[in-house]
Amino acid sequence: MAEITAAAVKSLRDRTGAGMMDCKKALQDVGGDEESAIDLLRQRGTANAAKRAARTASEGTVHIEERGGRVAMVEVITETDFVSRSEAFEDFARSAARHLFDLPVPEGEVLRGERVFDLEGGDALRAELDELRVKVGENAQLGRAVRYDVAEGGVAGSYLHFGNRIGVLVEFAGAGVGEAALDTAKGIAMHAAATNPVGLSPDDIPDEVVQRERAVLIEQAKEAGKPPEIAEKMVDGRMRKFFEENALLWQPFVRDPDKKIKDLVSEAGADASVRRFVRFEVGA
Numbered sequence: 001m002a003e004i005t006a007a008a009v010k011s012l013r014d015r016t017g018a019g020m021m022d023c024k025k026a027l028q029d030v031g032g033d034e035e036s037a038i039d040l041l042r043q044r045g046t047a048n049a050a051k052r053a054a055r056t057a058s059e060g061t062v063h064i065e066e067r068g069g070r071v072a073m074v075e076v077i078t079e080t081d082f083v084s085r086s087e088a089f090e091d092f093a094r095s096a097a098r099h100l101f102d103l104p105v106p107e108g109e110v111l112r113g114e115r116v117f118d119l120e121g122g123d124a125l126r127a128e129l130d131e132l133r134v135k136v137g138e139n140a141q142l143g144r145a146v147r148y149d150v151a152e153g154g155v156a157g158s159y160l161h162f163g164n165r166i167g168v169l170v171e172f173a174g175a176g177v178g179e180a181a182l183d184t185a186k187g188i189a190m191h192a193a194a195t196n197p198v199g200l201s202p203d204d205i206p207d208e209v210v211q212r213e214r215a216v217l218i219e220q221a222k223e224a225g226k227p228p229e230i231a232e233k234m235v236d237g238r239m240r241k242f243f244e245e246n247a248l249l250w251q252p253f254v255r256d257p258d259k260k261i262k263d264l265v266s267e268a269g270a271d272a273s274v275r276r277f278v279r280f281e282v283g284a
Contacts, residue, residue: 004028016041018134041134057139059084060282062167063093064158065101071156072100073167075143075280083136092132092140099125100147107149110278113142146278154275157185161193165282168192174271184268188248188261192279197248200274205246213242248277 004027012023012034018041026044030036060077061084076093078084096116103119105111117126125142132140146169150156154173160166170192172185199205217238221231244250249262265272 004032008032008034012037012041016135019137022134022137042131044134057141058283060143061090061093061164062160062280062282063090063097063164064160064167064169065094065097066156066158067098067101069150070101070147071150071158071169072097072145072147073158073169073278073280074100074145075167075282076140077143077282078136078140079138083138083140086136088132088135089140092128095128096125096142096145100145105145105147107147108276110144110146112144116142116145143282144280146280148276148278151275155182155185157182157187157189159186159189159193161190166193166280168277168279170277171275172265172268172272173275174269174273181268181272184264184272187253187255188264188274189277191251191254191261192248192277194254195248195251196279196281197251197277198246200248200277202243202247202250205243210239210242214239249274 004024008027009020009023012018012027013020015034016023016038018026022041022044023037026037026040027034030040057077057079059079059081060075062073062075064071064073066072074093074096076089076096078089083089099122100116103116103121103125105116105119113129116122117129129140129142148156148169148171150171151173154171157170157172159168161168168189170185170189172181172188198209202210214235217235218231221234224231226234244252244260249260249265251261253259253261253264261274265274
């Protein structure tokens with residue numbers, strides 16, 4: 001067996017970011033050849049991915065990139081906060097978001113990582129993730145990804161919060177491209193980061209969510225012994241409260257609770273509208 005020097009191990013570690021013992025073992029297995037050791041570490045990173053996948057990944061980051069009227073957001077997750085703040089991890093998150101501008105991503109659709117990798121050209125991003133796993137030795141994953149191609153005359157506001165653990169994109173249409181419209185979009189994105197709305201309007205909240213809430217309120221009214229006609233009014237009133245808490249446009253603006261989000265939109269112009277929004281929270 002070739003003698004593996006500390007200098008050789010350090011050189012391989014500097015080039016790959018892999019652990020010292022992993023580097024030493026790889027060099028031993030290939031007779032000390034550094035290039036072959038790099039290939040072996042990459043192979044082992046892929047082979048160990050399934051093993052790492054069994055480990056819980058609950059830390060991570062959300063990253064947002066903009067390019068010529070398009071905006072992309074990704075969630076990348078891993079096992080420890082230490083790794084999530086590393087340069088290699090942040091570099092991968094940045095690269096993953098940028099890949100979305102070149103891949104045939106279904107515009108506006110939130111995709112899980114494996115669906116991104118399965119797209120034409122996605123293999124390159126998968127290889128980058130394998131290299132990251134070798135470097136950090138953790139179960140790093142591409143969680144969710146989305147790209148908005150902003151409609152002509154609109155703007156996209158974005159916001160990152162809580163150490164980049166929460167990210168929001170808001171496409172704002174109808175008010176014209178300008179600082180006022182962009183400020184409004186960013187303000188709404190900041191608001192959505194704080195309030196976690198379920199849908200844009202009551203009609204956008206899934207029917208099963210609405211019916212489950214109504215059923216709970218009906219049972220509460222029955223237990224209170226209210227007459228049917230009074231119970232119905234109580235439920236309608238409480239459902240309105242539910243929509244005010246969960247539909248973005250109906251929510252009171254966090255910076256000025258006397259205004260609802262739909263009031264902010266109206267102030268931006270008679271034809272202004274929030275076209276859509278998306279919110280990622282690490283691990284949620």
